Amino acid sequence: QSALTQPASVSGSPGQSITISCTGSTRDIGSDNTVSWYQQHPGKVPRLIIYEVSERPSGVSNRFSGSKSGNTASLTISGLQTEDEADYYCCSYVDIDTWVFGGGTKLTVL
Amino acid sequence: QVQLVESGGGVVQPGRALTISCTASGFTFGSYGMQWVRQAPGKGLEWVAFISYDGSERAYADSVKGRFTVSRHDSKNTVYLQMNGLRNEDTAVYFCARVRTSYYFDPWGQGTLVTVSS
Numbered sequence: 080q081s082a083l084t085q086p087a088s089v090s091g092s093p094g095q096s097i098t099i100s101c102t103g104s105t106r107d108i109g110s111d112n113t114v115s116w117y118q119q120h121p122g123k124v125p126r127l128i129i130y131e132v133s134e135r136p137s138g139v140s141n142r143f144s145g146s147k148s149g150n151t152a153s154l155t156i157s158g159l160q161t162e163d164e165a166d167y168y169c170c171s172y173v174d175i176d177t178w179v180f181g182g183g184t185k186l187t188v189l
Numbered sequence: 190q191v192q193l194v195e196s197g198g199g200v201v202q203p204g205r206a207l208t209i210s211c212t213a214s215g216f217t218f219g220s221y222g223m224q225w226v227r228q229a230p231g232k233g234l235e236w237v238a239f240i241s242y243d244g245s246e247r248a249y250a251d252s253v254k255g256r257f258t259v260s261r262h263d264s265k266n267t268v269y270l271q272m273n274g275l276r277n278e279d280t281a282v283y284f285c286a287r288v289r290t291s292y293y294f295d296p297w298g299q300g301t302l303v304t305v306s307s
Contacts, residue, residue: 082233115293117234124284124300125226125234130293168234172292176239176248178224183233 083107083169083181090187096157099184101169102150107179109150113172116145116154120165128167129154156186164188191215191296193285198301201275208271209301211285218266219243222288225259225270227281228300235281238270239288253279275305 084102091097101108101116108114116129127136129145132152142157152171156163169181197209211223225237238259239248247259258271268285282302286294 113292117294119234124297125294126297127293127295130289130295131291136295166233170234170236170293176241176246177250178236178239178292180226180234180236 081179083171083179085167085169085181085184087182088185088187090189091156091159092189093159093161095159096155097159097186099154099156099167099169099186101152101154101171101181103152103171103179104150107150107171107173108147108152110174111172112147114145114147114152115170116143116152117168117170118165119168125168159188161188191287193287193296193298195283195285195298195301198283198303200304200306202307203275203277203305205275206271206273207275207303208269209283209303211268211270211298213266213268213287216287219263222246223259223261223268224286224288224294225268226284226286226294226297227279228284229278229281232281237283240268272303275303277305279303280305 112132114132117125119125132147133145144155192214195211201207222241224239240259256274261268282300284300286297
């Protein structure tokens with residue numbers, strides 16, 4: 080159950096776009112479309128922002144989008160806002176009722 | 190509204206046991222799988238355990254397999270995590286979450302802190 084690989088940190092200026100990558104293997108990300116992404120502000124509860132690779136729950140801004148190519152999933156945030164500054168985690172279903180998270184990426188909005 | 194509330198966290202000595210709970214409201218609890226995820230201080234999220242909607246399937250992370258047991262009591266809308274043989278590295282905030290059909294977690298509870306220390 081090796082963690083998915085995310086960059087430790089990314090940064091951007093307000094209004095810019097950033098992309099966070101999440102690399103796994105053929106056993107997890109590459110096997111189906113069960114990648115989800117969670118946003119967590121300091122001291123807060125994780126919040127679902129993307130599921131099934133690219134689907135957005137109701138109430139989540141359309142500035143958040145997800146995609147996948149092979150064994151790598153990506154989260155793109157466009158039109159960066161200061162409130163986007165948070166930690167972001169990818170997650171993938173593996174098999175036989177197990178999941179794996181990425182190590183998390185700290186987004187800094189400069 | 191859909192809500193999950195964890196309880197039972199606290200300070201426990203290494204090697205001892207502790208059971209934490211997660212009580213659900215606002216949805217048909219018996220129709221959903223549930224899971225536990227933990228977060229050590231200053232660290233990332235780690236998936237811990239899953240129990241299916243009917244309790245027939247359970248799965249665990251390698252780091253807790255053989256020590257932790259997940260169970261549910263549908264008449265109480267509650268899922269439990271029994272933690273035996275606790276280690277210092279089990280210190281974390283433990284979150285419960287509802288598992289949706291497409292294998293994602295929503296919503297999450299507010300978490301309960303478990304501190305393993307002598």
